[in-house]
Amino acid sequence: MAEPVGIMLAEHFSTVTQQRQAAKLGLWAWLITELLLFAGLFLCALIIRIQHPASVTLAATHLKFWIGAANTAVLICSSFTMSGAIVLSRIGWRAGMLRFMLATAALGTLFLLLKGFEYYQDYVEHMVPFLSGPYVLAHDQASRLFVDVYFITTALHGVHLITGVSILLVLTWQASRPHFLTRHQNRIEVYGLYWHFIDLIWMIVFPVLYVLNR
Amino acid sequence: MSGAPSPAVYPLLLWPQAASQAAVHVDWLIFAFTAVTLLLTVPIFLAITYFALMYRSGRQVDRGHTSDRNVKIELSWMLIPFFLTLAFFAWGAQIFDVEKHAPANALEIQAIGRQWMWKFQHPGGQAEINDLHVPTGQPVLINMISQDVIHSLYLPAFRVQMETLPGRYTQLWFKAERPGQYRLYCSEYCGTDHSVMDGLLYVMSPSDYARWLSQAGSSQSLAALGKRLFSNYGCSGCHGAGATIRAPDLAGLYNRPVPIDGGGSVIADDTYIRDKILNPDNNLIAGYKQVMPSFKGVIPEDELMQLIAYIKTMETSS
Amino acid sequence: MSPSDAVMRDPGTPQATMGRPSDYLHAQHTLRSWFFTTDHKRIALLYLASITVFFVFGAIAAGLIRLCLVVPNGQIFTNDTYNKIFTMHGVIMVWFFLIPSIPSTFGNFLLPLMIGAKDVAFPRLNLLSWYVFMTGALFTMATLVIGGVDTGWTFYAPFSTTYSNTYVIPALLGVIVVGFSSILTGLNFVVTVHMMRCPGMTWFRMPIFIWTLYATSLIFLLGTPVITLALILLVMERAFHIGVFDPRLGGDPVLFEHLFWFYSHPAVYIMVLPGMGVITELVAAFAQKRVFGYRFVAYASIGLASITFLVWGHHMFVNGQSQLASTVFSFLSFAVAVPSAVKVYNWTATIHKGNIRLDTPMLYAMGYIGLFVLGGLTGLFLATLAVDAHLHDTYFVVAHFHYIMVGGTMLAFLGGLHYWWPKFTGRMYPEAFGRVGAFLIFVGFNVTFFPQFILGYLGMPRRYHDYPPEFQLLNILSSAGSTILAVGYFFPMIYLTWSLWFGKRAPANPWQARGLEWTTSSPPPPHNFAVTPRVDFDPYDYAIKAREVG
Structure with missing residues (x-):
């Protein structure tokens, strides 16, 4: 069942360790830029909260706290399944690894569906100030700013998740072919970092937008 | 260009006109800074040119006794220019401080x-x-x-x-x-x-x-114009003397702290009063029920300035 | 000298005689071998060709600006046309020429060569970043040339989000995409410097150019996401009215200035730092001398990259920013002067008692030092609070940043281009023409931009094409200078192209310079080195030669 695990040495590297470490360092560098991208939005949210505490509290009570909490749980589970896939890839159990990867993709999709439902609820409750329809907190100008930041942040995170699920599906397809683990086990490790990172961002989004302002 | 004065020939200008003592002061700062800049740069220019000619390839000159590191020299040419220019930081900050604080009688x-x-x-x-x-x-x-x-x-x-x-x-x-x-x-x-x-x-x-x-020519002062607007827009119905609705008293409001619902206070400056007229739901005032309608898109900027001018005079009248 | 050194220092005969594919230029000839190459050297040349084209467009816009400013009433173009032209000039020059210029051409070509690697860490990512760059840049270029955008390269809200009637969104999208290319390049360089150094190449044996590239890459990684976010927010507000900046939508326009300058001030150092690295290489090579205070210069690069993130507020002294914040930002901006000063004085000390050849690259380097010093010190004028209250948004600012960006980055780029041209192409450029070109550019530049310092001090605001008639004389002088500058630019463009076919064949090390890139043939073989180098000496070891001679 277990197959040999390793990576194919690219010709410009001199050792496999060098190649592995380069990939990992590269992804960390990328994650730092991602963190900074979101950091700007978190900073905006905090500044708005300091400037207009009453409006932000009012707007935050209209956010769907329980959907957010459920989504947090979904993403934590997906981090576990992804870790499982990585562990199995290291020991070369390909079939088990593939199942864990599909489970991760399924949980990611579940998150997106819940998020979509939440947006729909926001729409029904007129909590979408930038559409032409009525806005339920129209009397409170500053609340609008917070709701705008909420939509931009969650949408940007959603885009990352959609990208993440798509890459994961492609990777699962690649990994289902023979000899994948012999040549490209590193890809699973590197992708795992990215997936954990998307989860981490949500772990910041949830308290900053939903919890802190209640 | 609108309404430009037009002499026939324009000489080469090097110095702008100054209409105030403060402007002359800024000129002195710029002039002194330029002098120090020249002091710091001209030696470099001269040294580079001199070295380039003196030590150019093929010339027989003494090239010995050079070192490629000297901590004392490096620290001194880092720190001396820094402290020298810091004087101008302080000078500039001092003038800026004056520029930021208008006299009360302005x-x-x-x-x-x-x-x-x-x-x-x-x-x-x-x-x-x-x-x-x-x-x-x-x-x-x-x-x-x-x-x-x-x-x-x-x-x-x-x-x-x-x-x-x-x-x-x-x-x-x-x-x-x-x-x-x-x-x-x-x-x-x-x-x-x-x-x-x-x-x-x-x-x-x-x-x-x-x-x-x-x-x-103007029949009325800004404050007087504001007073008229105060009744035209219906402000006086609630904020005026003898109003039936309990609204905050505006007399003496200007530049005083206003207690905010939920704790804290803000100073009632021009921006605050303007914001309160346009967005009355922001920064709810402690102890009052918010019933005021928004005047956003109703009162233009120049009339807002007139209203604020009137509200300022209410301080003296009360 | 150990045997391994001998192999490296003396690459021997060009490898063509060994019957192998001679070099990276001639290894393959198909179009496909260029557009799908993962060789960092070929990617560098792809960048070089693209940014040269963008530079020509930006320069034409600059010429039109100077043409229009010859007369005070601005009747050569309509107001809107003029605004579109200066926007085109700024957007192209900043985003598509200056920011990628030295890092993605010299950086791509030389980083692996200088640290003894076969390639960058992620060669395919490197190619991808060129495609990303071209996608974004061509998209925005098309928008600017066909439709026009009138916001200025700074895209200030709420003008850009609500009031401008031009094609702001496509222009922004292109700039955002180009930002991703910067991030990918920076990421690649950081990993390459960390992971790909050849045996014996310790951090303090790296050339200063690598230090500055590393510092620049850090700015790419840490700064670019913030501008990406700011521009995404602009697009959101303009396209979907999701308000963050326009007060009518509940936003704050000053917030955009904060986000914009948090990146765009460090972006100045993206342009300046690699230039400083290039100049350090040139000065050491043409003085045949070790860089004075190598470690100080290396640390100064990292110091500049750090402090530059703390000074963005000096663009906002007159926008109602609190007096305390302004004072702190003013002070920190003065602190930037320290690491900058180190470099200038170190270059001067490096030249002292050197064995100096005044070839074209050295002429550019000397010009650079002079102009960079002026540009830097006028920056201190603008960092002085009361002075900025007068000079902010005037032609003084325009002159200041052109001294930094043209006098600095552009001269370093041209100097480096001549210095490494033999390595890039295997051909020498004609030296006499090179010197004339360098002289014309130096003179033309000063005649163009020095009058603008005076114009600014007299109070002529920037982005004005309809200006008071008393400023005409200085403006004519400036425009006259720009024609000299334009002629100067034509020189290298023509003779460098000519040299591609007719230039003298270059030896491996035409300048008797140190550094691993000169130990391999010119042009280098596809994988850079016949034998992986092993380094057991310090950078710029010019003293060794002196010892050998006696």
């Missing part, structure tokens, strides 16, 4: 920037477009706001400028000393006609200024 002129013109309102209600008349010998505070994009009121003769922002008042002040005609500009890029959003600044003796004010 004559307050209201300015509105919009695409693409300036509107100025004098306390007596006289309004002018693009050009500005100010008296000598008295500090003048310009309180300004933008109606659309960011502009910037630039008065080179006083060596000052300040951006006008939409939704927020900003100020600059100066004390004119030399009568004459100077230029004023918009210096922050604001779209199509940015480069014709300029005008002339007339600095006049107090008697000339008084004559100009009377000729410019």
Whole structure:
């Protein structure tokens, strides 16, 4: 069942360790830029909260706290399944690894569906100030700013998740072919970092937008 | 260019006109800084040229006894220029501090920037477009706001400028000393006609200024105009004396702290009062039920300035 | 000298005689071998060709600006046309020329060569970043040339989000995409410097150019996401009215200035730092001398990259920013002067008692030092609070940043281009023409931009094409200078192209310079080195030669 695990040495590297470490360092560098991208939005949210505490509290009570909490749980589970896939890839159990990867993709999709439902609820409750329809907190100008930041942040995170699920599906397809683990086990490790990172961002989004302002 | 004075021949200009003592002060700062800059740079230029010629390849000269590191030298040429220039940081910060604090007795002129013109309102209600008349010998505070994009009121003769922002008042002040005609500009890029959003600044003796004010003609002062608006827009129905609805008393409000619902307080400055008229739901006042309608899109910027001018006078009348 | 050194220092005969594919230029000839190459050297040349084209467009816009400013009433173009032209000039020059210029051409070509690697860490990512760059840049270029955008390269809200009637969104999208290319390049360089150094190449044996590239890459990684976010927010507000900046939508326009300058001030150092690295290489090579205070210069690069993130507020002294914040930002901006000063004085000390050849690259380097010093010190004028209150948004600012960006980055770029041209192409450029070109550019530049310092001090605001008639004389002088500058630019363009076919064949090390890139043939073989180098000496070991000679 277990197959040999390793990576194919690219010709410009001199050792496999060098190649592995380069990939990992590269992804960390990328994650730092991602963190900074979101950091700007978190900073905006905090500044708005300091400037207009009453409006932000009012707007935050209209956010769907329980959907957010459920989504947090979904993403934590997906981090576990992804870790499982990585562990199995290291020991070369390909079939088990593939199942864990599909489970991760399924949980990611579940998150997106819940998020979509939440947006729909926001729409029904007129909590979408930038559409032409009525806005339920129209009397409170500053609340609008917070709701705008909420939509931009969650949408940007959603885009990352959609990208993440798509890459994961492609990777699962690649990994289902023979000899994948012999040549490209590193890809699973590197992708795992990215997936954990998307989860981490949500772990910041949830308290900053939903919890802190209640 | 609007209304430019036009002598036949323009000489090569090297020095801008100064209309105030503060401007001369800034000139001295720039002049001294230039001198120090030359002190720091000319030796480098000379040294590089000299070394390049002296040690050029093929010449027989002594190239021995060089080192490629000397901590003492490095620290000294890092720190000495730094401390030398810090003097100018302090000098500049000191002048800036003066520029930031207008004297209490300043004559307050209201300015509105919009695409693409300036509107100025004098306390007596006289309004002018693009050009500005100010008296000598008295500090003048310009309180300004933008109606659309960011502009910037630039008065080179006083060596000052300040951006006008939409939704927020900003100020600059100066004390004119030399009568004459100077230029004023918009210096922050604001779209199509940015480069014709300029005008002339007339600095006049107090008697000339008084004559100009009377000729410019205005039946009512800003505060008086504001008082009329106060009743026209129905403000007096709640905030006026003898109103039936319990609304906050505006007398003596200006520049006082206002307690905010949920703790804390804010100072009732121009921006606060403007914001409260347009967005009464922001910063709810402790102890009052919020029933005031929003006047957003109803009251234009110049009338807001008149209303605020009136609210300021309510302090003295109470 | 150990045997392994001998192999490296003396690459021997060009490898063509060994019957192998001679070099990276001639290894393959198909179009496909260029557009799908993962060789960092070929990617560098792809960048070089693209940014040269963008530079020509930006320069034409600059020429039109100077043409229009010859007369004070601005009647050569309509107001809107003029605004579109200066926007085109700024957007192209900043985003598509200056920011990628030295890092993605010299950086791509030389980083692996200088640290003894076969390639960058992620060669395919490197190619991808060129495609990303071209996608974004061509998209925005098309928008600017066909439709036009009138916001200025700074895209200030709420003008850009609500009031401008031009094609702001496509222009922004292109700039955002180009930002991703910067991030990918920076990421690649950081990993390459960390992971790909050849045996014996310790951090303090790296050339200064690598230090500055590393510092620049850090700015790419840490700064670019913030501008990406700011521009995404602009697009959101303009396209969907999701308000963050326009007060009518509940936003704050000053917030955009903060986000914009948090990146765009460090972006200045993206342009300046690699230039400083290039100049350090040139000065050491043409003085045949070790860089004075190598470690100080290396640390100064990292110091500049750090402090530059703390000074963005000096663009906002006159926008109602609190007096305390302004004072702190003013002070920190003065602190930037320290690491900058180190470099200038170190270059001067490096030249002292050197064995100096005044070839074209050295002429550019000397010009650079002079102009960079002026540009830097006028920056201190603008960092002085009361002075900025007068000079902010005037032609003084325009002159200041052109001294930094043209006098600095552009001269370093041209100097480096001549210095490494033999390595890039295997051909020498004609030296006499090179010197004339360098002289014309230096003179033309100063005649163009020095009058603008005076114009600014007199109070002429920037982005004005309809200006008071008393400023005409200085403007004519400036425009006259720009024609000299334009002629100067034509020189290298023509003779460098000519040399591609007719230039003298270059030896491996025409300048007797140190550094691993000169130990391999010119042009280098596809994988850079016949034998992986092993380093057991310090950088710039010019003293060794002196010892050998006696």
